[in-house]
Amino acid sequence: MTFTVRFGEQKDVPSLLRLIKELAYFEKELEAVEITEETLLTYGFGENQMFKFFVAESDDEIVGIALFYERFSTWKGPTIHLEDLIVTQSRRKLGIGKALYGKVLQYAYTNNYKRVAWEVLDWNTNAIEFYENSGAKYLSDWSVVQMNEEGLLNFVNQNI
């Protein structure tokens, strides 16, 4: 199978959402996906742009995506965060994920970003090994904390 990797465009947004939902379904979290094509169009392009994405395309079909955006390190300066790297189930193990991953790293290097960061599940040892072999550092002692919409509402109401 051959595929090409290029920047995602507006026409790719339905495929982007399909892949986001495919992964969420696989993780049994489909109901947690609140995003819509409209939101992806609003924040993926134009003056409100908050992210960019690469797509892997094979026979006019989008078979994988890598979605990323800028962050800011108070030690290093501008950095890139790789939010999602998804390859459709039927096209795994063909090098598509690796190509998308490399494209993001190349983009960060070319544009002088100081770092690329992402998050991984502790038990996903295959992924961690792949990342470490590519030169990334797995910071096992740094974990993620999140306050969701409901938490924010409760916090604000309790702290008026």
Added chain:
Amino acid sequence: MTFTVRFGEQKDVPSLLRLIKELAYFEKELEAVEITEETLLTYGFGENQMFKFFVAESDDEIVGIALFYERFSTWKGPTIHLEDLIVTQSRRKLGIGKALYGKVLQYAYTNNYKRVAWEVLDWNTNAIEFYENSGAKYLSDWSVVQMNEEGLLNFVNQNI
């Protein structure tokens, strides 16, 4: 001691850098801080803005900061990331950190962000307890991966 919390301005950048370095020194990582006042001025304000920050001020002295920026969740939409929450060593345990933390959560709620996220060291049980009591969720199984500038250079050179 009384203090007020307000948005950081350009005049606060020297204090912001001082607090960033104070924390890095405390963590024995001072040499890792490459950021300058100029970089903070470039990306903290104006058309290149990548972050905002709140300051806690007491008797015309900046005694704490909370620095944050936008991220984008492919499940939820626009979110906030709390990058740094720093209170100067001599003014700890006076409620300054809590006030700055609350200000960021309030900001996120008021501006309709879907989530606030940050990172914590696994062994920092006091912090984790504080976050959980405030309604945040500690995702102990999600860890951080980073590829730094040297890693990017090596990766790109090996994958031409």
